[in-house]
Amino acid sequence: MLRLFPNEALSEAGWPGESWRMVEDLDAAGWSLDRLNEAFFYADTIATGALMIVQGGRVVATRGDVTHRFQCHSIRKSLLSALIGIHAEEGAIDLSLTLETLGIDDREGLTAVEKQATIYDLLTARSGIYHPAGYETPWMRSIKPARHAHAPGTWWCYSNWDFNALGTIFTQLTGLGIHAAFAERIAGPMGCEDFRFDDERRDGWLVPDENSQHPAYPFRLSARDLARFGLLFLRDGRWRARQIIPADWVAASVLPYSDAGTRGAYGYMWWISKNGTGFPGVVVPEGTYSAQGTRGHFCVVIPPLDLVIVHRVDTDQKDREVNRFQFGRLLRLILKARRGRGGATA
Template sequence: MTPCTNPNGQWQSDDSAFSPAAKAAITAVADSQNTDAALVIIGGKIVYAYGDTTRKYLCHSIRKSFLAALMGQDVADGTIDLNATMKDLNIDDNDGLSDVELQAQVYDLLTARSGVYHAAGYETKWMQRIKEKRHSHAPGTFWCYNNWDFNALGTVFVQQTGLSVADAFQQRIAGPVGMEDFSLAGDTPDAWRESFQQSRHDAYPFRMSSRDLARFGQLYLQGGRWSDQQILPEGWAEECVMLYSHAGARGGYGYMFWLERDGVFAPGVKTPKGSYSANGAGGHYCMVVPEHDMVIIHRVDTETPGTELSKFGFGKFLKAVFAATAA
């Protein structure tokens, strides 16, 4: 496990880790595409920064990895039972779940294997394209990146804990790791709920600065520890990033985290074994590379229409970062 080298206040910088030429090469890639902010952390210190790392961007599906992190405490104390079925928990939806769908377990939702392809909110066009036909697979038998699973899992969390996802995140993670920008105060909090007509299960979006998102990645790099405190239950960070499913050309999938598999993560770049990431649509990444004691943050202003970065663009960025590490 990586020792706890995290900041107790503001992030510290190490200007010597990357050569000036290596930094220039990374910047050239970022300048050539829709990269709005980026951070590279090695050994708990910033070795490369690009753009305004204090600006809060929509996190998109990184929210799912936040929920996975939060659930650890409740799984450990028995508040949430991964073996419980939708029938056990009285989880249903507008069109009604079949007897087979009601046998989907919390574990199946956590690993994107529910077999429930009911309409869901907050789906991207890509998610709509890959969604399987209703009743085409039994629970636990087939992996599909499906927002019904993730939104219903949020419902399970709120129902079983009595906490909102936003409040739980503030109490259990944002506060303890000292996030500098994240706030639930005022009329526009940085985490909230969104409801939908097509499904009774809400989404739970987040906004977060790059420097705060880096703290989340660093928490996972350190096995859920921050300074002398075990923030996540012992072993939960590792359990989240075990390989439970193959995700085709996108590598592997854990508990709502994307994993490197056989060096595959982003096109065109060999990714160190054991790397994993919380990903958000349009070019948002919180990537952890244990082999290099590294956290990589990449952000895009996806709320500006037409602004996004493809997986190929992120591959170019990663290649430049790994080249700098090897130099």
């Protein structure tokens, strides 16, 4: 839902500067220090690499190294969605275009029916194309139907084929690399402190796959830079006085187009809460949405509380993971601290 902020939302208090500012008085801001400590003590027992809580554009608390550039995994999809929104507004991308019109195919060949899938179908993970894809997790492979099981637009499936092909389409239509475009159109205007994509360091790359023509496009982002991205969406795509992502696109991105069972719902490559569901063991406020990456990467945006919660794991280490149940418990503890003494929890 598009939300209009009062003029004071543009003040210095509502935004980080070159670096993040801290909340000055936790109690006045509605937080319990004791309950925050309970959340942090629990985070210390799991594989949390970094945790950052932002309310009203100010940092409530952090844990771990918020400057470390962790792999983003599937959070990359929400980053690309934002870029697509910018270029759709500017006329470079038309969501109604079909794969046939675009000349998109793949190694095993797409049928005439599959080629009727539109950019919109891919964006909402409803392409009906279950061709092999790169960068998939075991869970993603397990939920993929057989080829040709569903027509385009009729069935939701969280499939990397859709997301990777969107990367190919973005570059084809704009002439831009995804990571360079993110650096110029989003990271730079937001004032990211750690993300770089230049001649000295590139925090994004392409991963080809032998089974598909469409590569994945991983990113590295620090917790504090990812929190900026969450705040950008919380503020309807605006950063201070500048509209970076069209507000209408932000609003459309986080609508529940497809039911995702216990995981809530799905929008334009964002996960959306539905009737409080989305994470095991916690009832989240209505309107909550998140960017998620495998093994414990979350950027949770909670508009009713003006809140962004970022959680990262050092997944460069093979044995490091925070599962959905562990994160659900951690999120419940954080929300309990925000709601104050006696706050309702699941």
